[in-house]
Amino acid sequence: MHHVAIVVYPGFELLDASGPASVFNVANRALAQRGSSPFYDVGMFSPHPGPVRSSSGVSIEAQSLAGLQPAEAQTLLIAGAEGEHLEPALSDPILMGEIPRLVAGAERFGSVCSGGFFLAALGLVDGRRVATHWDATGPLAKLFPNVSVDPEALYVVDGRLWTSGGVTCGIDMALAMVANDLNSTIAVEIAQRLVLYARRPGYQSQFSPVLQAQLTADGRFADLIDWIRANLHEPLDVRSLAARANLSDRSFHRKFVEATGATPARFVEKLRLDEARLLLSRGVPLKSVAAKVGLSPPSRFADAFERRFGIAPGLFRDMHSDP
Template sequence: MSIGTPFCLRLSSGYREHFLAEMTEISYFLPMHRLTFIVYPGFELLDTSGPISVFTGANRALGHSGKPPFYAVDLVSPAGGSVTSSSGIAVHTRSLDACAPEGVDTLLVAGAESEHLLPVLADPAWSVWLPELVGKAQRFGSVCSGVIVLARLGLLDGHRVATHWDACAPLAATFPSVSVDADALYVVDGRLWTSAGVTTGIDMALAMVAQDVSADIAGEVAKRLVLYARRPGYQSQFSPLLHAQVKADSPFADLIGWILANLGSQLDVPSLAERAGLSERTFHRRFVAVIGQSPARFVETARLDAARMLLCRGLSLKSVAAEVGLSPATRFCEAFERRFGITPRLFREMHSEF
């Protein structure tokens, strides 16, 4: 046997089995990645329970594959003890001053409605302990409006962040040194991870699992949670269909559902007006009044959103262009770069999962 053979393989059969068993047992006692969620009275429960379900799900998936758990989750609040969320459900927490900075690998601040955030921003305990925790953490960030706490402490200056669509304008106006991405589901800026409203914390947590452990484990967790898809951070907070659905009693909800299912079809105003049973002029006027943009702009947005998802699957530009109704590929490339400021080829290289 060559000198380069691993040590464990140079042991006799019996000793080798004992050695491997010992090493497997030891691996379960190696330091885990400690996730610390900062909460306070009135916090949004889903901001923590959603991501925590992802991380504990990753541990479960690792266990099923014979590997040790990776994450240890901790809930922390300024005073410690029982903390009641906005939904009335209470969680048990440790106090901030009992949280050792060197014991925090990832730190995330939960969000809340403004009436619950105001007391937090006035509490001096945050300015004493939180900056130190952030300084020692491998990564830090927030879910939803928790970003306001970090911004108030000056921890986001010069960074790009995401937050709930309703808080984007106030955040940008109050903290001009912070670059607010009003469109993204979540944003990764170095050590800083921030997500938009509530359920996007799940998307961000899945991205963390993919980075920390593997994309396969993240996919298993998403499947276990019965998620439609693992949404990338660049995806808009509002899909074109959701934009229409949030309009009360939208008369175009069915039409838009059909558009999204038939992006490769002819979707000009005459075709859509005929399908809606309206004259072209009336259709255009009502569509703009209800949806807030022209039919042509809406269709292009829907097509380009779908194109980004297809590019992540590694499809060719020609195939994507045909599938979303933007053939030839040159037309697709021009529309994509005009909208996103990047060529579809480079986007595919940056985001392809294959």
């Protein structure tokens, strides 16, 4: 079995630990249904064993970090926390003393969310590229200038180092680990079992254009944005969108820009290209992608994709699609 050790401490973010743990557990269930033995053995470890209270008030039972052997931590992940809980943990001599020992013997190590601060403080990621919660990228980069902090990525893989952005990004990273350890089919099945909207690749931004727009838009445009996302294959010109919003073309354009910070055309194209990138990572043919996201013919799609991402869609698919 592959042993996964998740490090927690008082005030840790519960989903940073429970999210990846759930992914590995569901992977074992998927294997059992295929008649195979479980692959993952997951344990929670803390410098102070026993019940460890998370920031949400839920406690988990943790084993002794000092008693953990390297063979029991083939994958070592450190959960994150908000600043008021992170600072005392960074001063815990047991925690800071045990992490380097376990990292040295791990096949794969990393962090979820602000857990990357532990690795950076110990000098374990100098010269390496890492991800963390978008709100922590600035402080992490400022405190540790020798670390290359990716300000947007959901997760980053740099050799045996795996780091993820905020909270739910740990689930995305764990799914990628499963795909690497087992296969992509099981990873997709896990995403379905967990009722995830999509299995998101690491390069996808933590800043969802839909979520950002829903945060600032009024109720009318929030509903419209949901409809746009579900109908990217449709003609989505200003006239049709304005009619759906029961506004004149001019009024709709002005109010949409005020609400979302982007023109309707630019907003729609961004959604289309983000969806196209997901489809390409699944190996969908270019012609089908162009049709699904409303950017036919393929030449139009290719021009828009390369303008946005700086790479031809065919090459992107070859580089990022699952084998």
